[in-house]
Amino acid sequence: DAGVTQSPTHLIKTRGQQVTLRCSPKSGHDTVSWYQQALGQGPQFIFQYYEEEERQRGNFPDRFSGHQFPNYSSELNVNALLLGDSALYLCASSLALGGYTFGSGTRLTVV
Amino acid sequence: RKEVEQDPGPFNVPEGATVAFNCTYSNSASQSFFWYRQDCRKEPKLLMSVYSSGNEDGRFTAQLNRASQYISLLIRDSKLSDSATYLCVVNQANTDKLIFGTGTRLQVFP
Numbered sequence: 484d485a486g487v488t489q490s491p492t493h494l495i496k497t498r499g500q501q502v503t504l505r506c507s508p509k510s511g512h513d514t515v516s517w518y519q520q521a522l523g524q525g526p527q528f529i530f531q532y533y534e535e536e537e538r539q540r541g542n543f544p545d546r547f548s549g550h551q552f553p554n555y556s557s558e559l560n561v562n563a564l565l566l567g568d569s570a571l572y573l574c575a576s577s578l579a580l581g582g583y584t585f586g587s588g589t590r591l592t593v594v
Numbered sequence: 595r596k597e598v599e600q601d602p603g604p605f606n607v608p609e610g611a612t613v614a615f616n617c618t619y620s621n622s623a624s625q626s627f628f629w630y631r632q633d634c635r636k637e638p639k640l641l642m643s644v645y646s647s648g649n650e651d652g653r654f655t656a657q658l659n660r661a662s663q664y665i666s667l668l669i670r671d672s673k674l675s676d677s678a679t680y681l682c683v684v685n686q687a688n689t690d691k692l693i694f695g696t697g698t699r700l701q702v703f704p
Binding site for chain 2: 524525583585586590
């Protein structure tokens with residue numbers, strides 16, 4: 484039984500570019516949440532998707548957007564990248580209010 | 595004020611020592627509480643949930659004081675393998691949203 488799968492594992496982008504990160508949830512999970520973890524900080528909630536809709540959103544600008552597909556997989560898109568967007572992006576899947584399972588993350592470096 | 599506050603450490607302790615981490619949270623309506631462990635450059639992994647009655651899992655004991663909005667984690671007989679960052683996590687009331695503290699780094703030395 485695969486856990487949460489994220490791709491790519493590492494990525495280097497230039498300021499102003501756009502990036503798409505992908506997440507496949509754990510089998511049986513229907514909810515996907517995205518977190519941003521800057522160096523030396525705890526993960527910060529970006530948003531959560533359930534039934535292909537954004538259900539909750541954290542304090543992130545509109546440059547951060549997402550999508551959930553019918554198979555529950557999800558994408559995180561970031562436009563107009565800034566140096567400050569460099570971080571580990573974590574995807575977590577869950578079922579209703581059940582426990583979270585985190586993926587190993589995508590490490591994004593913006594230069 | 596941060597929603598979840600932790601001492602960032604680092605805590606440097608010898609093998610066999612007992613170490614305690616503390617955490618406070620600001621939202622009195624918070625419902626669920628956890629400690630996660632995160633190894634360097636890895637994802638966070640659930641260490642244990644925290645209940646008002648206190649709970650123990652081997653060498654690890656977690657306590658919750660709702661009145662003081664305070665959570666603790668006690669590690670007894672520290673092992674080298676316990677070296678990691680320990681994240682205090684609170685579930686925002688009536689949501690699935692997890693609020694993480696900054697994390698407390700533990701380094702256990704021989």
